[in-house]
Amino acid sequence: MIGFADRLRAEAARTVNALTALTGTAPKPVTGDNPRAADRLAADAGITEVRAGLLPADKVSVVKDLERAGRKVLVVGDGVNDAPALPAAHVGVAMGRAGSDLALETADAVVVRDELVTIPAVVALSRRARRLVPQNLIIAAAFITGLVIWDLAGHLPLLLGVAGHEGSTVIVGLNGLRLLTSSAWRRARQHTTPA
Template sequence: MAELEAGGRTAVVVQVDGVAVGVVGVADRVRADAGATVAALTALTGAAPALLTGDNPRAAARLGEVGIRDVRAGLLPQDKVAFVRERQQAGRRMLVVGDGVNDAPAPAAAHTGVAMGRAGSDLALESADAVIVRDELTAVPAAVALSRRARRLVVQNLVIAAVFISGLVVWDRAGTLPLPLGVLGHEGSTVLVGLNGLRMLREAAWTQAVRAGTGHV
């Protein structure tokens, strides 16, 4: 077991009737897009991601090759929640991505929890605020970029509606606003807000979010 763990593997002991008969070494496979995802999240959020895992420290240290420097290993589910709350108390807004049963409490405690849908456990999917259906890590920064664009769109719509309504109110208070123009102005602002919101349904919106998430704008 010590030899396997020293080599960066997680040791699993196989028992038969309470007697140890073998040891299996399990190693995580680093995805090809992991490094790009870590770099993109760092660029988007201004802070490097941290890795919270229940694996042994040597196995977790192997993931430093993708750019993660803050690695917390040997954690139980409550330890992950404690880490998230500690950062929140320090004024950070936490985004937690997970897919396992042990990961479920941490996304639930974070400001935003994201679950990887294809490989995620049912508990992780239920506790997350958002589910990434695609089995691609780069979809995580893309979803962050898309959500920020959606937020900007909501602010734009609020400004459009406020400008139209304020203009109609001022016009009516300063003089006489004809009813047809009042209706046209009110309904016109609603149409503009709707058309502006429909931009998020275009395929180009996701493409631009992917480019922003990967740093290729």
């Protein structure tokens, strides 16, 4: 008798804990694997709910059911069988190194390092990016409003008007670029690492 078993990635339990803490909901594996094997791996990772023995269309149905229930769904996958579910979710993330070409093409984002612990950091950074959008809109609106009021109340020299407008664009760009720094990634990882 020959037996095969999947091995759990070393960082799987830590990633599950980080995602649960970050989102308030435990990840739910949706897999085509054997239900017994899937249950064992999920238990080893600290997950209680798993859907196994699913075809690619079944995975899409699970995603749609979660969305109908009012959930924002993030799907992480790497195989051809995951490819239909990736674009069906709000956000699809493919694991880059081991990912199939089809999964990489249909995903919204690709984790190039192939490290599960990157996923909670990406979620944390995307939340920070969503907070930056209103900040940038307020900065741009304040500059433009100030320039318009100055021009209506008096005489705004063209050079200062152009400098003020372009200056606001530079400030908005620099504000957004803060998310690309290595310290932003470190902070995202620290905030997603459970104690």
